[in-house]
Amino acid sequence: SAHGHKGRQGNRSKPQKTVQDALKVVEAAADTLSLSKEGCKKHELYVSFRDLGWQDWIIAPEGYAAFYCEGECAFPLNSYMNATNHAIVQTLVHFINPDTVPKPCCAPTQLHGISVLYFDDSSNVILKKYRNMVVRSCGCH
């Protein structure tokens, strides 16, 4: 976007410096929170039906460990779990051309199902199998 606004900027060095400063602040903040440096990993996320106050209609389970995938898929990918060949290629292309090619995504590679037992409005009981509700493993895609 800076490219399109070139002509309208009177002082070209000042805004660039501001952007660089801002980037430094973001990087420092990311370092402090240790978010961006973290590789692609499986993280805990427990969905508690009990905490949601749904125990009047959900018979079982009390909740389930859904998990989620989060973290950076950055070069080199070898250290990250389950990176696909394509993800490695995409990382290299991103490395060459970071502005146009995004990094690979950290996403689930294996998903599992759960079953939920609950009452409906008519007090009938439903047992439903939900596929792909639990993350078993994560990887770079």
Add this chain to the structure above:
Amino acid sequence: NFSVDNEVHSSFIQRRLRSQERREMQREILSILGLPHRPRPHVNTKHTAAPMFMLDLYNTISTDAQPPGYSYYKPALPTQGSPMMTPQESRFLDDADTVMSFVNLVDQEKDLLFQQHRREFRFDLSRIPEGEAVTAAEFRIYKNVVQERYENETFSVSVYQVLEKPPNSEVELLLLDQREVWAAEDGWLLFDLTATSNLWLVNPEQNLGLHLVLEDSHGQRRNPHLAGLVTGNGAQEKQPFMVAFFKVNEVRLRSVR
């Protein structure tokens, strides 16, 4: 509710959700579960026969699927005394995407006043999950031991589908299934309703219910209670119910919100 264990890492900072956020979170999870709103069951006693049977099925699935070391699938209720699952039901369960039990809508107390020798049952099949087809269905009724003078007798238990209820004349019935039982027998009797429930799904107006008729060894109609059949007044965990197994027959697409 976020927590950390030894294998995984949590980067979330725990905080209490505001009530609006909480409502949105609940809506999201309901949507994932495929429910338009939070169900409000008028009777949610978990110790009647149907929920106990369904919990048996749930525990069977969860035990099979449970990875070692996991403790999230703890049964919420004891299963002792619940209706036993047959090997056939175990096969139905393996194939099913959804299993549903239906409560009897006929007030057995009122029914008892009018009908001494038969019992009526009705099940509302209008709320079955969308895009799912019935693969098996059965009617389950409990039979207690009869220890009085009928102990050595045999009885015939017949389940009929009500075809028509013309005013001022006898109802038209279709025999669905029949069982011969000893007075001394004890346990759940199962009657196949697969074809009938499929018919009721296609033509809901034809769902006029079921009749249960008991006959003694002389072919005489008797009160079902004489054979120990639990039809309404008995123990909660022995109440009759219907169960249906469903399989998804179309690809379910979640709508964009």
